[in-house]
Amino acid sequence: MKVLITGSAGFIGFHAAQEFLRRGWDVAGIDNFCDYYSVQLKRARAVQLPFAMYENDICDLDALRFVFAEESPDVVLHLAAQPGVRYSITHPFVYQKTNVEGFLNILECCRHAAKVPKLVFASSSSVYGGNTKMPFEETDQVDTPISLYAATKKANELMAHTYAHLYKMQTIGLRFFTVYGPWYRPDMALSLFADAMLAGRPIKVFNHGDMLRDFTYVDDIVDGIVRVVEADGLPLYDIYNIGNHRSEKLLDVIDVLAKALGVEPKMEMLPMQAGDVYATYASIEKLHKAVGYEPKTTIREGIPVFAKWYLDYHGE
Ligand SMILES: NC(=O)c1ccc[n+]([C@@H]2O[C@H](COP(=O)([O-])OP(=O)(O)OC[C@H]3O[C@@H](n4cnc5c(N)ncnc54)[C@H](O)[C@@H]3O)[C@@H](O)[C@H]2O)c1
Structure with a gap:
């Protein structure tokens, strides 16, 4: 096939x-x-x-x-x-x-x-x-x-x-x-956060961090x-x-990523951006x-794998 x-x-x-x-x-x-x-x-x-x-x-x-x-x-x-x-x-x-x-x-x-x-x-x-x-x-x-x-x-x-x-x-x-995950897109939130955190810049946190995302x-x-x-x-x-089928608080996601990268994040709180949505949460029934689809990976397991790849790929 x-x-x-x-x-x-x-x-x-x-x-x-x-x-x-x-x-x-x-x-x-x-x-x-x-x-x-x-x-x-x-x-x-x-x-x-x-x-x-x-x-x-x-x-x-x-x-x-x-x-x-x-x-x-x-x-x-x-x-x-x-x-x-x-x-x-x-x-x-x-x-x-x-x-x-x-x-x-x-x-x-x-x-x-x-x-x-x-x-x-x-x-x-x-x-x-x-x-x-x-x-x-x-x-x-x-x-x-x-x-x-x-x-x-x-x-x-x-x-x-x-x-x-x-x-x-x-x-x-x-x-x-x-x-x-590994080989992730550089335009997406976790990459932008990782770039900023490792450069010591504040990360831009929209809607003052009050957002929920179903990270897969x-x-x-x-x-x-x-x-x-x-x-x-x-x-x-x-x-x-x-x-x-797990909607994560943005601030928790930032926390897990910062720990995986071994940095203390600085945050710049900003209002909601045009086109963005407040929350995503998937029914997968x-x-x-x-x-028989059944996702297995929590952000606490997946984000460190992404962070490791990010550090290797960028030679950090
Ligand atoms: N990554 C996500 O979180 C996410 C979420 C929802 C939907 N999607 C959808 O999943 C699909 C894959 O996303 P991704 O994250 O791998 O994106 P990606 O940008 O990494 O992959 C898309 C690929 O398509 C190629 N491409 C773009 N325009 C093309 C064209 N005109 N002709 C031929 N190739 C072209 C790009 O070069 C790129 O390699 C997309 O349809 C995207 O809209 C992704």
């Missing part, structure tokens, strides 16, 4: 690719190595992956058609996207391009493939917007996104439903909840992905949360019932 992973040089794609290889899958990848964050980090991940990685943009439909024809995947794991809630405020057009047009290209390539693959794609907890009912359940209304990033992810879910309905292709969306260790996310990819008998179209 072959899986084509888009965004394979990315944080989650890299970990997912390694796990599929371990499980004996044939893996191919595609990534455009865009410079949203360190290209060097993406290259450092990619050199560890022993398979064909096409250096193409998913917005280039001809190139994408070529990759589909060459690889003929049984499953497409679509992770390539422009991520980041805050960046979508300053750079809206790249979200439309990669997350909407690029997603349509993926759907079209799947639809016209000689052997139509199962499509498993990354959605996001951000689709829950400012919902206050906790934990977030897949049946909750998600029609009020508060960032363009979230709106594009919700659009993906709608587009995938349409293709499943019209062309009977299986499309499964996974709403990831704040993923972290990357191995748990990958376990959920693999279970969905390998499961038979899932519906033609469905959406599942993949989170940790649906995925548990469907495929």
Whole structure:
């Protein structure tokens, strides 16, 4: 069986690719190595992956058609996207391009493939917007996104439903909840905190630290992905949360990270940022019932692993 992973040089794609290889899958990848964050980090991940990685943009439909024809995947794991809630405020057009047009290209390539693959794609907890009912359940209304990033992810879910309905292709969306671990993204909170703490700068703590996040260790996310990819008998179209089912106080997260890095954090308390949500908390019952998903890693176990990688990678 072959899986084509888009965004394979990315944080989650890299970990997912390694796990599929371990499980004996044939893996191919595609990534455009865009410079949203360190290209060097993406290259450092990619050199560890022993398979064909096409250096193409998913917005280039001809190139994408070529990759589909060459690889003929049984499953497409679509992770390539422009991520980041805050960046979508300053750079809206790249979200439309990669997350909407690029997603349509993926759907079209799947639809016209000689052997139509199962499509498993990354959605996001951000689709829950400012919902206050906790934990977030897949049946909750998600029609009020508060960032363009979230709106594009919700659009993906709608587009995938349409293709499943019209062309009977299986499309499964996974709403990831704040993923972290080794080989993590430098634009995300734990990295920004680690950068500042080690440089002795105060860390920027939004909403004065009054925030809750469901932090999910990357191995748990990958376990959920693999279970969905390998499961038979899932519906033609469905959406599942993949989170940790533990909503952590931001100040506790900072404390665990500071201890793991061996520093005393300085904090700059700031108001809430536009586009940010107060809390995320995943109900994972649906995925548990469907495929037995059960995350194992607490932040007290996972953050020290991230911190160790961070210190090694940055030569500290
Ligand atoms: N990390 C999280 O906490 C999180 C949470 C919710 C959802 N997600 C989603 O999960 C997926 C993977 O996230 P990640 O954290 O690994 O991000 P990432 O940025 O590390 O990985 C995405 C990869 O896609 C590539 N890419 C971007 N635009 C592309 C394009 N036009 N053509 C080809 N490749 C392109 C990038 O170069 C990158 O390597 C994304 O869809 C993201 O929106 C992530």
